[in-house]
Amino acid sequence: MNKKTTVNWAILGAGKIAKKFATDLTVVTNAQKYAVASRSFDKATSFSKEFGFEKSYGSYEEMVKDPHVDAVYIAVPHTHHATATKLCLEHGKAVLCEKPFAMHANEVEEMISIAQSKKVLLMEAMWTYFLPHYQYVLNFLKNETFGSIKSLEADFGFVAELDPSSRLLNKSLGGGGLLDIGIYPIFAALSILGMPKKINATAQFFETGADSVCEMNFQYNNDIVAKLKSTLLEKTATEATIVCENGTVLLNSRFHEPSTVTLKSNDGTTETLDFDYTTIGYNFEVAHFGSLLLEGATESPIMNFELSRKLIQLLDTVRSEIGLQYDI
Ligand SMILES: NC(=O)c1ccc[n+]([C@@H]2O[C@H](COP(=O)([O-])OP(=O)(O)OC[C@H]3O[C@@H](n4cnc5c(N)ncnc54)[C@H](OP(=O)(O)O)[C@@H]3O)[C@@H](O)[C@H]2O)c1
Incomplete structure (x- = not known):
């Protein structure tokens, strides 16, 4: 069987940052714009249309059941990071979660513990580190x-x-x-x-x-x-x-x-x-995360759990x- 070379991305939460992220996904060679999940199906559909995603879901819960989703970008308010991350990890989806990783250290520990027990890739989207x-x-x-x-x-x-x-x-x-x-x-x-x-x-x-x-x-x-x-x-x-x-x-x-x-x-x-940047800057973390996922890694050697714990x-x-x- 041929080795998979691209990651099917889903966006969870079709808000402000999700739009910037979606714009930069276009330039990442190992990334496919696959799905958008919103609390509103109409919002997901119009986002998908605007940014060229294949699938639209009117709930986060429906999206995580799609077997073709490889990785999920969590782009909801901070208070919802832990719940959304856990939902995705429980369904075996790799998670790139916006900063702050969660509201406090206990939530972060719980997220890491689920990722480790499920052997699923999880990383805090501290994009600056990859610039x-x-x-x-x-x-x-x-x-x-x-x-x-x-x-x-x-x-x-x-x-x-x-x-x-x-x-x-x-x-x-x-x-x-x-x-x-x-x-x-x-x-x-x-x-x-x-x-x-x-x-x-x-x-x-x-x-x-x-x-x-x-x-x-x-x-x-x-x-x-x-x-x-x-x-x-x-x-x-x-x-x-x-x-x-x-x-x-x-x-x-x-x-x-x-x-x-x-x-x-x-x-x-x-x-x-x-540094002759030509993008908003999210492509660097996405490319790194995609390579890790395609290699079968479950933790970033750069934005690792220890660093997220310290942060x-x-x-x-x-x-x-x-x-x-x-x-x-
Ligand atoms: N890395 C960066 O440069 C950067 C920049 C800005 C923000 N962020 C981070 O990204 C996260 C989202 O920020 P944002 O500015 O994109 O936020 P936003 O536009 O206010 O909200 C993002 C989306 O979250 C979803 N959502 C789920 N539950 C919600 C609730 N109870 N109330 C409101 N929205 C809810 C909504 O999506 P649906 O309606 O589609 O479900 C909403 O559009 C934050 O944690 C922030 O720290 C990162």
């Missing part, structure tokens, strides 16, 4: 080309629409800046510096109780500090700056998506690297520092 400019910086810092790291600063901010029912403000959908965008500066600190020894954080809140601004200090050995911020009240640079002994590395705006990198040496030379642990710790609680 070439981001990987370039990680390697540059690992090689200590500018010497050791002294400090890191990263932010993510934009002005959110003040609609209390929206996903960003509604706590019953996991609303708040920390889980939605604060995760990116936190991931920058985690992927570059590892786990901090101490965390301090302060926050401001909307009337809904969702966090509007969150400022965090991660402290590491050798007096290294990462200063991180998320805000839904102002547009910020959305950059990451890493100061090293002999120079500064800048992940330029917006650092979490396809962007450029500037290397400023302390001897006065400055170089900006352009949710950091989010949980910051939440506890700022007193942010959800019902779930």
